[in-house]
Amino acid sequence: MSTGNDIMSTGTAEADTAVETELDDARWAVIERRDSAAISLFIYGVRTTGVFCRPGCPARTPLRSNIEFFGACDEAKAAGYRACKRCRPTEATTADPSVATIADICRRLECHGEAPTVAALAGDVGWSARHLSRTFKSVTGVTPAAYGRSVRADRARRSLVAGSEVTNAAFDAGFGSLRAFYEHGASRLGMTPGVLRDGASATTIGYAIAPCALGVVQVAATARGVCSVRLGHEDEVESMRSALIDEHPQAEVIEDPDGLAELVSLVVELAAGRPSAAVDLPLDVQGTAFQVAVWEALRSLPTGDVASYGDIARSLGRPSAHRAVANACAANKVALIVPCHRVIRADGKPGGYRWGADRKTRLLAAEAG
Ligand SMILES: [Zn+2]
Numbered sequence: 399m400s401t402g403n404d405i406m407s408t409g410t411a412e413a414d415t416a417v418e419t420e421l422d423d424a425r426w427a428v429i430e431r432r433d434s435a436a437i438s439l440f441i442y443g444v445r446t447t448g449v450f451c452r453p454g455c456p457a458r459t460p461l462r463s464n465i466e467f468f469g470a471c472d473e474a475k476a477a478g479y480r481a482c483k484r485c486r487p488t489e490a491t492t493a494d495p496s497v498a499t500i501a502d503i504c505r506r507l508e509c510h511g512e513a514p515t516v517a518a519l520a521g522d523v524g525w526s527a528r529h530l531s532r533t534f535k536s537v538t539g540v541t542p543a544a545y546g547r548s549v550r551a552d553r554a555r556r557s558l559v560a561g562s563e564v565t566n567a568a569f570d571a572g573f574g575s576l577r578a579f580y581e582h583g584a585s586r587l588g589m590t591p592g593v594l595r596d597g598a599s600a601t602t603i604g605y606a607i608a609p610c611a612l613g614v615v616q617v618a619a620t621a622r623g624v625c626s627v628r629l630g631h632e633d634e635v636e637s638m639r640s641a642l643i644d645e646h647p648q649a650e651v652i653e654d655p656d657g658l659a660e661l662v663s664l665v666v667e668l669a670a671g672r673p674s675a676a677v678d679l680p681l682d683v684q685g686t687a688f689q690v691a692v693w694e695a696l697r698s699l700p701t702g703d704v705a706s707y708g709d710i711a712r713s714l715g716r717p718s719a720h721r722a723v724a725n726a727c728a729a730n731k732v733a734l735i736v737p738c739h740r741v742i743r744a745d746g747k748p749g750g751y752r753w754g755a756d757r758k759t760r761l762l763a764a765e766a767g
Contacts, residue, residue, distance in 0.1 A: 428539075450474040630753075696741065697736055
């Protein structure tokens with residue numbers, strides 16, 4: 399019998415994180431070679447000292463596991479870091495002009511709201527789109543689109559953490575920081591059930607509701623991760639709120655549209671059938687070992703792919719467990735992020751969906767396109 403952890407160690411699960419680690423890897427390479435041409439591109443906070451630096455800082459290079467990347471200095475300050483006195487990251491720099499241009503573009507991609515297109519960015523700086531794409535990639539190591547996705551996923555993760563008293567639960571559990579908890583927790587799914595049970599009565603759940611391509615989507619999260627994603631019609635907002643409260647009788651449920659704005663925008667992308675970094679966010683959901691294995695298998699199905707209940711059962715080494723796979727799909731509390739809509743009948747028909755067969759059909763059509 400596979401456990402969630404076994405599934406986590408397969409290659410397919412790693413593909414989910416590729417977008418984000420690509421940018422982090424490129425940034426780390428810059429730090430390692432003390433590339434001072436890149437001084438304006440990004441900054442990094444050092445968790446052990448509480449200081450933020452720019453690439454090329456003359457101080458000793460910290461361990462990669464102790465750093466956290468930021469775009470603009472304000473973000474690092476908001477996260478509680480102070481400027482390094484040696485590399486003075488807040489002071490103006492005289493970088494290579496094309497690097498300075500790319501740095502400006504990075505800051506624009508970090509802004510809230512809809513990401514500017516490459517064509518729009520190129521127009522603003524008077525470059526061709528092709529030149530901008532190439533220069534951006536050669537300077538930052540990733541494409542402008544990948545940069546934007548990575549920044550939004552990071553911000554969503556921080557907003558899950560920000561200002562929540564539940565943060566204490568992770569510290570109490572012996573993790574040095576919430577980020578470490580996410581990164582080194584037993585699994586992204588079905589995390590440390592003991593901690594969850596013990597902390598359940600003190601849990602605060604934030605939620606937000608937004609329009610999406612499928613009606614409205616309600617996204618809820620604890621400090622540990624996303625705990626619920628449900629779909630409905632515009633006139634069902636009240637009943638969706640009640641359902642969330644009913645499902646978590648011991649939790650304090652608070653509407654938090656600002657805190658969850660970034661997270662919601664990532665889930666709205668999924669509802670439109672577009673890939674989104676939301677698929678890699680930590681989840682705070684519980685299930686049996688088999689359910690967790692099914693959910694992890696679903697998360698490794700890329701946008702545009704579908705599988706049958708039998709395919710999933712076979713991939714888990716339980717070829718006759720169609721029924722159990724179907725039950726695990728029905729028990730999925732985080733629609734879209736765990737894409738149970740990508741499981742269809744063996745005859746190719748869409749089959750049932752907790753949020754309506756019509757939504758499933760539309761979603762699959764959008765993902766296929
Ligand atoms: Zn420094």
